Amino acid sequence: MVGSCSSCKSGTTLQWAPGHPTFISRVQIIGRNEPVVQVLSSAGSDWTKDFGTGIRIRKRRYITAVSGSGGGRRMRTTVNAAATETLQKGIAEFYDESSGIWENIWGDHMHHGFYEPDSSVSLSDHRSAQIRMIEEALRFASVSDDPMQKPGQIVDVGCGIGGSSRYLARKYEARSQGITLSPVQAQRAQALAAAQGLDDKVSFQVADALNQPFQDGQFDLVWSMESGEHMPDKSKFVNELARVAAPGGTIIIVTWCHRNLSPTEESLRPEEKELLNKICDAFYLPAWCSTADYVKLLESLSLQDIKAADWSAYVAPFWPAVIKSALTWKGIASLLRSGWKTIKGALAMPFMIEGYKKGLIKFAIITCRKPVS
DSSP states (O other): OBTTBTTOOOOOOOOOOSSSOEEEOOEEETTOOSOOOEEEOOOOOSEEEOTTTOOEEEOOSOOOOOOTTOOOOOEEEOOOHHHHHHHHHHHHHHHHHHHHHHHHHHOSOOSOOOOOTTOOOOHHHHHHHHHHHHHHHHHHTTOOOOTTTSOSEEEEETOTTSHHHHHHHHHHTOEEEEEESOHHHHHHHHHHHHHTTOTTTEEEEEOOTTSOSSOTTOEEEEEEESOGGGOSOHHHHHHHHHHHEEEEEEEEEEEEEEOOOOTTOSSOOHHHHHHHHHHHHHHTOOOOOBHHHHHHHHHHTTOEEEEEEEOGGGSTTHHHHHHHHHTSHHHHHHHHHHOHHHHHHHHTHHHHHHHHHTTOEEEEEEEEEOOOO
16 A cells, blocks of 8 residues: 555565664554564654754655555554655665766766667667656646647656756746755756856755645646655655646656556566566655556546556667666766665666566656636
8 A cells, every 4th residue: 555545555665774773563454463564663753854954844744654575454553753764865875876877877867768669779768768758748638738738837746857847848938946855966956057048947956745844836837856755755756746726737647667457467477576666765765656656646636637658668769778778888887976875776777677668667648727716
């Protein structure tokens, strides 16, 4: 189960940072009484300091709890904020370490490219494919280019170093705001905006996607390009996207999912869970969910024009290309300078390819609109 989404049954184990004192939370799986989830102990304060920045952020009062055995049954959870903080700290540190390497080799778009199936492409093709991914997502969601209907206010949730934010701001002559857990990413994104003359159009800050620092109904376009997989509470994540969307606004979620379960399945197969656990451990991911789970969450909020598609075939060349770039002298030297978190992520890249080939991992796009009234 992911957050309050009772339809999610992946059972993937959450990964916590090692080397810290822990206690066992009170979690009961139906049919079992023993505690199964380890989370960090909490100081109990409503506020904490953001990692490395000194910025105060409000602690979350919820956390996804998942079976330590990967059993995938429905659970009742005792909520604890410390686990979310620990996961987010790991995410921030991972991207603090790795973003510079990515930019150096791949440029400022930290996401998959969109390719023709079975195509053979070069590095320059990959960069143009990343731009095409943005355009295809906008086209799928029917975002208008009409001057009277195009978005004027955009939020980029999980913005990386701001590639999508800057692209969308230029394309629509819009005001774009990006949020990320990584102070390094936020700083670099703002520097690139200034260098490109977009300082007055684009801004970035360290913020929690599950507790966004924006007013209700603020944005005409809510953009989440490959950040949903990091969210420990998918229900809260989707609720926040809907909250900040303006009436009539468009929400675009492009994310990694596991395959949809069949009507007769209660969970993924043990070997599938094991593979996802390896990826979670390397990339600081909580439990996965399916595209169908996202659709159900959006439906529960009475959002309109909900559409979803599996774009796995269109991103197939991406991970082999990333591995190839990592194995160049430039890539190897950069990895060795970066730190263990980035190296661990690089070593896990073949697991992503395996997951796609087995049909376990799906590259999903889910879009919808917020009702006008």
